[in-house]
Amino acid sequence: MAGKYFDSDKECLPLARLIELQQANLLASKVIDYAAPSALYRDIWQKAKFVPQPLTDREELKCIPYINSASIKQAYAEHELVDVVNLQNARLWACTSGTTGAGKWIPYSDADIELFEQILMRNFYLRGSKGKPHRVLAFTSPAPFVGDMLTSLGILAQTQYGLRQEIIPIGLNAAGDVINLARQRQADVLVSFPSIAMRVAEEITGHLKAEIERQYHETRSLKLFLAKMLFSVKKPTVRDVLKLRYGLFSGESITPYRAALRKDFGLEPFETYAFTEFPCLNIDCAKHDGIHIWSDCCIPEIIPERELEKEEAVPGYIPQAVFLDEAPAGMQGEYVVTTFSQALPLVRYRTSDLVQVVSTGVCTCGRTHPRIKVLRRIDDIINMGLIRFSLQEVETALAGVSRHGSVSKWQMCLARQGYKPIPRLKIVGSNISNPEAFTFEVREQLSEIKILQRGVESGLVCRPEILLEAIIDEATTSTGKLKKVVYAADW
Amino acid sequence: MQQTGNINPPGISDVEYLPFHQLLSIVDNKIAGVIARGFPIALYKKKWLSSGIKQNSNFKLSDLKRFPFLTQSDLIDNSRDSSPKKYAGRHIQFWNSADIESPAPCWLPRGKDDVADYMRYALRIAHVLELREDDRILVLSQAASGATNMLPYALAHVLKAEQVRSQIITMDMGILRHTKKWVEFLNRNRPKVMIAQGKDALELTQMLIGGNSDQSPSASSPPDGSLKPMPDLRLILLYGPDAAIQQTSVYSTYQADTHLSLGLVDLNLFGMECSARQGIHLWLDTGIYEIIPQNEIAKEQTQQGYVPGSNWLWETEAGIQGELVITNFSEILPLIRYRTGYLVEALGHETCRCGRTHPRVRLL
Numbered sequence: 001m002a003g004k005y006f007d008s009d010k011e012c013l014p015l016a017r018l019i020e021l022q023q024a025n026l027l028a029s030k031v032i033d034y035a036a037p038s039a040l041y042r043d044i045w046q047k048a049k050f051v052p053q054p055l056t057d058r059e060e061l062k063c064i065p066y067i068n069s070a071s072i073k074q075a076y077a078e079h080e081l082v083d084v085v086n087l088q089n090a091r092l093w094a095c096t097s098g099t100t101g102a103g104k105w106i107p108y109s110d111a112d113i114e115l116f117e118q119i120l121m122r123n124f125y126l127r128g129s130k131g132k133p134h135r136v137l138a139f140t141s142p143a144p145f146v147g148d149m150l151t152s153l154g155i156l157a158q159t160q161y162g163l164r165q166e167i168i169p170i171g172l173n174a175a176g177d178v179i180n181l182a183r184q185r186q187a188d189v190l191v192s193f194p195s196i197a198m199r200v201a202e203e204i205t206g207h208l209k210a211e212i213e214r215q216y217h218e219t220r221s222l223k224l225f226l227a228k229m230l231f232s233v234k235k236p237t238v239r240d241v242l243k244l245r246y247g248l249f250s251g252e253s254i255t256p257y258r259a260a261l262r263k264d265f266g267l268e269p270f271e272t273y274a275f276t277e278f279p280c281l282n283i284d285c286a287k288h289d290g291i292h293i294w295s296d297c298c299i300p301e302i303i304p305e306r307e308l309e310k311e312e313a314v315p316g317y318i319p320q321a322v323f324l325d326e327a328p329a330g331m332q333g334e335y336v337v338t339t340f341s342q343a344l345p346l347v348r349y350r351t352s353d354l355v356q357v358v359s360t361g362v363c364t365c366g367r368t369h370p371r372i373k374v375l376r377r378i379d380d381i382i383n384m385g386l387i388r389f390s391l392q393e394v395e396t397a398l399a400g401v402s403r404h405g406s407v408s409k410w411q412m413c414l415a416r417q418g419y420k421p422i423p424r425l426k427i428v429g430s431n432i433s434n435p436e437a438f439t440f441e442v443r444e445q446l447s448e449i450k451i452l453q454r455g456v457e458s459g460l461v462c463r464p465e466i467l468l469e470a471i472i473d474e475a476t477t478s479t480g481k482l483k484k485v486v487y488a489a490d491w
Numbered sequence: 492m493q494q495t496g497n498i499n500p501p502g503i504s505d506v507e508y509l510p511f512h513q514l515l516s517i518v519d520n521k522i523a524g525v526i527a528r529g530f531p532i533a534l535y536k537k538k539w540l541s542s543g544i545k546q547n548s549n550f551k552l553s554d555l556k557r558f559p560f561l562t563q564s565d566l567i568d569n570s571r572d573s574s575p576k577k578y579a580g581r582h583i584q585f586w587n588s589a590d591i592e593s594p595a596p597c598w599l600p601r602g603k604d605d606v607a608d609y610m611r612y613a614l615r616i617a618h619v620l621e622l623r624e625d626d627r628i629l630v631l632s633q634a635a636s637g638a639t640n641m642l643p644y645a646l647a648h649v650l651k652a653e654q655v656r657s658q659i660i661t662m663d664m665g666i667l668r669h670t671k672k673w674v675e676f677l678n679r680n681r682p683k684v685m686i687a688q689g690k691d692a693l694e695l696t697q698m699l700i701g702g703n704s705d706q707s708p709s710a711s712s713p714p715d716g717s718l719k720p721m722p723d724l725r726l727i728l729l730y731g732p733d734a735a736i737q738q739t740s741v742y743s744t745y746q747a748d749t750h751l752s753l754g755l756v757d758l759n760l761f762g763m764e765c766s767a768r769q770g771i772h773l774w775l776d777t778g779i780y781e782i783i784p785q786n787e788i789a790k791e792q793t794q795q796g797y798v799p800g801s802n803w804l805w806e807t808e809a810g811i812q813g814e815l816v817i818t819n820f821s822e823i824l825p826l827i828r829y830r831t832g833y834l835v836e837a838l839g840h841e842t843c844r845c846g847r848t849h850p851r852v853r854l855l
Binding site: 080081087088090091092093095097098102103105107110113133138140142143144145148149151152153155156158159164165166167168169170171172173174177178180181184185186 | 570571572573574575582583584585586588596598603606607610632634635636640641643644645647648650651656657658659660661662663665666670672673675676679680
């Protein structure tokens with residue numbers, strides 16, 4: 001049974017052989033052939049004097065220029081779709097949220113879809129399915145977000161692979177419609193964003209007592225009477241409703257939520273890492289010692305932090321990356337990936353995710369795929385999990401402050417209140433006539449950032465704190481510029 | 492048999508044109524199994540026993556009318572108890588919530604066979620729509636766990652299997668209302684086929700042409716400057732309770748061939764208009780259809796406790812109007828004599844100009 005989902009030949013290959021397999025997959029993918037006609041690469045490669053030719057060794061990748069999110073956006077903005085994407089191989093499309101403007105539309109080919117399904121099955125097993133019929137409550141983002149696609153493909157794939165697993169898919173805003181079903185079905189696995197899971201927990205604990213009271217008045221059963229009595233002496237918890245064993249979390253870092261998820265749900269949390277550009281779900285195993293990067297499906301690299309600093313300090317400097325499997329444990333840097341897609345291959349795509357290498361050694365679970373920890377973003381995004389917006393949006397909002405003074409310097413410090421993100425905005429103002437009114441206006445302007453306002457209203461992030469400062473002199477970049485976003489130690 | 496479009500899989504296209512008596516015999520062979528699956532479920536057991544129906548393995552189609560009707564409130568009540576004990580021995584793969592305008596959650600469990608049926612329906616939709624190579628298909632879907640959110644992915648699988656090159660874009664209308672910037676992509680990708688609820692198709696027009704709060708109107712206008720939204724659109728499949736009412740507006744807005752469907756994928760059966768546009772073919776091999784004529788509905792409304800009579804759709808005279816009642820063949824929770832609330836007009840069961848033999852109705 002397990003053999004259908006657990007492919008020890010691929011998952012536990014000695015690292016050297018895994019890299020041989022990776023290289024064989026890279027060469028077989030003809031990724032350069034598929035990438036070369038795309039406007040995404042044409043200009044960048046020409047400018048770097050890279051002449052596309054079939055690869056014979058993965059080392060040759062290192063001569064190829066990087067691309068990033070902006071390159072994709074630019075290619076779409078300046079060219080017709082047909083010039084960017086191999087449309088004849090595109091089957092399904094998904095889109096990123098577009099934190100900094102237009103979202104990135106990503107096409108997937110039939111081979112991509114097959115790969116994502118295989119990896120989903122790999123993850124189902126790794127998370128603890130092992131052929132047992134689990135019952136999964138899956139919160140999923142709506143199309144065109146990729147979450148909708150992965151949930152549906154998971155249902156189709158598990159049927160095709162003969163995995164007996166029951167999935168209750170539900171939209172992010174519809175928790176109220178599903179909790180009773182999940183409770184009755186004895187759901188034991190939760191798939192969710194960590195912040196959504198904790199909001200569900202807050203809602204359940206906040207309303208359970210009143211709900212039991214209401215139901216007791218409608219139906220005076222002994223069971224409800226006992227529940228009513230119990231909650232008159234004990235604070236309800238989500239565990240009184242849902243008996244979950246495992247949680248599969250994605251979309252944001254699990255670290256700040258891990259303890260609360262364990263305590264409130266009583267589940268074992270698994271962290272995943274993927275992105276719309278390449279939604280091949282990487283996951284940490286039951287040993288929870290880093291996320292295994294499925295290295296037979298892509299070429300992962302890391303640009304070390306010192307290289308990133310050099311890039312910032314020296315105009316035109318091109319930072320050097322190392323293959324993930326060759327990176328020392330503890331190294332931090334930007335995650336770079338090359339995929340094998342036939343629709344829109346990513347060749348040396350800089351993700352802007354800062355990661356840390358956990359180990360390239362064999363995991364105690366027996367798997368050999370290198371492990372990482374995802375730390376945070378390194379681009380101009382204020383990333384509070386589901387709630388993301390650009391520095392430019394803050395800049396624009398604060399530029400509108402004028403009635404009682406103006407903003408001359410600002411810095412956003414992202415911290416936590418418990419597990420919940422709290423944005424602390426430090427401001428140095430000028431010509432402030434009334435500090436209280438000035439702070440009020442700053443807050444008013446910040447509320448113009450719609451996504452932030454929605455995050456506050458939905459309880460996913462705390463209300464921003466506005467701190468008036470005389471100077472902001474901490475946290476500068478290697479070139480001495482003030483960092484616009486800093487992360488507190490508890491982040 | 493007609494061969495149209497690029498998708499003509501033998502198993503699917505054959506059943507579309509089967510002689511009528513063979514279609515009925517498919518149904519007749521399935522009915523005993525369907526009732527056997529329904530009997531242990533509390534939703535039916537008590538009702539059936541109190542109607543004097545005893546379990547046996549020889550039920551025929553002709554016995555079906557002895558069974559009481561099932562209503563939306565029965566399904567909602569049933570959703571209140573979905574314990575494993577209730578569905579003991581049945582391997583549920585996933586849960587749908589019904590698309591029907593339901594005042595409370597209405598959950599329907601699906602098994603492996605239901606998923607397989609679902610794939611077959613996707614294939615059949617592709618066949619009847621005569622999808623072509625290089626079609627770009629836009630599906631305006633519902634968020635999970637509505638049934639239509641699975642359709643694009645099922646379509647992707649069947650189009651791959653049929654080796655038909657085509658792209659699928661899916662967008663949830665709920666989120667489009669908040670984040671309209673994604674609509675701009677439709678002016679670039681220019682869908683040729685759209686599957687949508689009528690009201691959503693019309694709302695999308697406003698987003699495409701009228702501009703929106705996220706972007707300037709010019710950014711969302713078609714690049715050729717025409718006011719026709721999605722100028723390459725050649726085909727629209729409408730579903731949902733208001734599809735018939737919206738059909739004319741949708742057609743005049745998009746100027747594309749607009750087909751109606753009876754959006755019952757969530758109820759695990761389906762029907763859609765063919766290219767002859769002589770009403771919606773209800774796929775008789777996927778379910779059993781009855782009509783409660785309007786005079787019977789009127790009697791039910793005026794006489795307390797009156798149980799209205801129904802006619803088999805295929806025996807109903809053309810022109811008779813009434814409520815559509817369905818029985819499906821679902822693996823985990825078959826719906827037996829479910830009153831859909833859809834008012835339809837029977838159009839007879841003469842073989843259609845397209846050659847299909849499945850009876851037709853007009854949605855009212």
